[in-house]
Amino acid sequence: MGGFSFxxxxxxLVIAILVWGSSIETCNAxxxxxxxxxxxxxxxxxxxxxxxxxxxxKSKPKPKPNNPLPIPEEPIAPVQKGLKFxxxxxxAKGDGNSDDTKAFQGAWADACKVEASSMIVPSGYEFLVGPxxxxxxxxxxxxxxxxxxxxxxxxxxxxxxxxxxxxxxFTKLVGLTIKGKGTIDGRGSVWWTNSxxxxxxxxxxxxxxxxxxxxxxxxxxxxxxxxxxxxxxxxTAVRFxxxxxxxxxxxxxxxxxxxxxxxxxxDGVLVYSLSVSSPGNSPNTDGIHLQNSRNVLIHTADLACxxxxxxxxxxxxxxxxxDVNCGPGHGISIGSLGKDGTTACVSNITVxxxxxxxxxxxxxxxxxxxxxxxxxxxxFSNIQVSEVQFPIMIDxxxxxxxxxxxxxxxxxxSNIAYENIKGTYTVKPVHISCSDNMPCMDVKxxxxxxxxxxxxYHMYDPYCWQAFGExxxxxxxxxxxxxxxxxxxxxxxxxxxxxx
Numbered sequence: 001m002g003g004f005s006f007x008x009x010x011x012x013l014v015i016a017i018l019v020w021g022s023s024i025e026t027c028n029a030x031x032x033x034x035x036x037x038x039x040x041x042x043x044x045x046x047x048x049x050x051x052x053x054x055x056x057x058k059s060k061p062k063p064k065p066n067n068p069l070p071i072p073e074e075p076i077a078p079v080q081k082g083l084k085f086x087x088x089x090x091x092a093k094g095d096g097n098s099d100d101t102k103a104f105q106g107a108w109a110d111a112c113k114v115e116a117s118s119m120i121v122p123s124g125y126e127f128l129v130g131p132x133x134x135x136x137x138x139x140x141x142x143x144x145x146x147x148x149x150x151x152x153x154x155x156x157x158x159x160x161x162x163x164x165x166x167x168x169x170f171t172k173l174v175g176l177t178i179k180g181k182g183t184i185d186g187r188g189s190v191w192w193t194n195s196x197x198x199x200x201x202x203x204x205x206x207x208x209x210x211x212x213x214x215x216x217x218x219x220x221x222x223x224x225x226x227x228x229x230x231x232x233x234x235x236t237a238v239r240f241x242x243x244x245x246x247x248x249x250x251x252x253x254x255x256x257x258x259x260x261x262x263x264x265x266x267d268g269v270l271v272y273s274l275s276v277s278s279p280g281n282s283p284n285t286d287g288i289h290l291q292n293s294r295n296v297l298i299h300t301a302d303l304a305c306x307x308x309x310x311x312x313x314x315x316x317x318x319x320x321x322x323d324v325n326c327g328p329g330h331g332i333s334i335g336s337l338g339k340d341g342t343t344a345c346v347s348n349i350t351v352x353x354x355x356x357x358x359x360x361x362x363x364x365x366x367x368x369x370x371x372x373x374x375x376x377x378x379x380f381s382n383i384q385v386s387e388v389q390f391p392i393m394i395d396x397x398x399x400x401x402x403x404x405x406x407x408x409x410x411x412x413x414s415n416i417a418y419e420n421i422k423g424t425y426t427v428k429p430v431h432i433s434c435s436d437n438m439p440c441m442d443v444k445x446x447x448x449x450x451x452x453x454x455x456x457y458h459m460y461d462p463y464c465w466q467a468f469g470e471x472x473x474x475x476x477x478x479x480x481x482x483x484x485x486x487x488x489x490x491x492x493x494x495x496x497x498x499x500x
Contacts, residue, residue, distance in 0.1 A: 256278060322352050336400070
């Protein structure tokens with residue numbers, strides 16, 4: 001019994017010790033958070049000031065790396081091509097009296113965002129639109145300006161401020177096309193009447209010597225029923241600037257205050273099936289004006305205006321004109337170039353298959369004294385003239401003032417070919433007047449047949465001065481003033497300052 005009791009006692013002690021140890025571990029486990037993180041607990045309590053004692057502390061954000069990866073952009077929905085934006089849907093009235101400028105701006109703003117979209121100017125409406133710019137460079141490509149209605153310019157002087165250089169401007173665009181059967185009407189008579197005495201005069205008119213029974217009107221008056229004195233600065237009706245691969249076809253541009261259609265700093269120009277119409281006595285209303293533009297094709301156009309049907313200015317190269325009717329107007333001209341001592345460069349110009357009726361000049365090159373640069377590589381071919389005052393002309397003494405100073409420097413003219421120029425003239429068949437210090441070189445005349453028709457002016461024989469080149473066939477009349485070969489003081493085209 002004693003032994004059994006002693007063993008029981010020992011066993012009871014062991015059990016008691018185990019139970020006591022287990023209670024200590026349980027206590028430590030319940031308060032283990034505070035046991036292991038006393039310093040962290042104090043820090044957390046200090047920041048929370050005891051307010052959120054019972055809440056679990058949020059983990060701190062990870063520090064950003066020194067070079068974070070770029071955030072991916074939100075995917076953009078694919079562009080819907082070919083959408084149409086009608087100006088009537090933007091509030092245009094088209095009644096000829098309401099100002100529809102804002103509607104045109106709104107339609108363009110939306111069309112600009114969509115590649116190959118169309119801005120619609122519908123037929124049967126007359127839209128009064130003030131000066132406006134349809135501009136890029138952030139517009140999408142290949143926008144169609146579908147013009148079937150009529151756009152008219154304001155005749156209120158307030159709409160023009162102190163004067164603007166253009167009315168409808170298309171700038172920094174790629175692949176734009178203006179197409180349709182519509183009309184752009186500049187209503188320019190109000191400008192011509194009020195500023196006609198301030199306009200420069202083409203100095204070829206100085207060669208017109210009327211006979212006794214003819215009275216010349218130096219500044220013809222143009223009737224005008226509109227009121228208000230307009231600014232002296234007159235706008236071009238339609239101007240393209242800094243654009244690529246642009247097309248104008250089908251439309252009519254009429255009665256522009258100044259030039260009808262101008263391309264400036266453009267590359268890739270196509271104009272065809274175009275009609276330009278303004279009175280023959282409207283001042284400085286060129287049909288198509290090219291400046292600093294290249295790779296130009298103009299064909300199948302009817303151009304009637306008060307100045308050059310086509311004017312090709314400095315910076316133009318690779319220009320091809322064919323199948324054009326010109327008249328009235330001042331013919332097709334390269335220049336004037338080199339004004340105020342500037343450098344002008346024109347090269348690779350072809351004009352062929354052109355009919356001219358009742359124009360002042362036919363095919364012409366005109367430069368100012370004192371300029372520099374060159375005109376090189378020009379072909380005038382298959383030109384039919386009818387009652388043209390001066391069918392063939394090179395004038396290196398051009399001046400549109402009453403008096404100009406003499407200068408020794410000049411824009412060099414070389415490699416100019418006139419072939420198959422036929423028809424009738426009313427003043428002088430050929431006028432080639434070149435610089436004493438920079439004679440014209442490589443002028444070629446082939447198949448020239450020009451017959452006089454008296455129209456009341458003094459008639460002249462062909463005239464040449466410092467012009468050198470070749471006659472490749474008998475001419476009518478005889479042109480014996482062109483000197484063969486090269487001048488003794490010939491110049492090198494490479495020294496003109498123009499890239500070939």
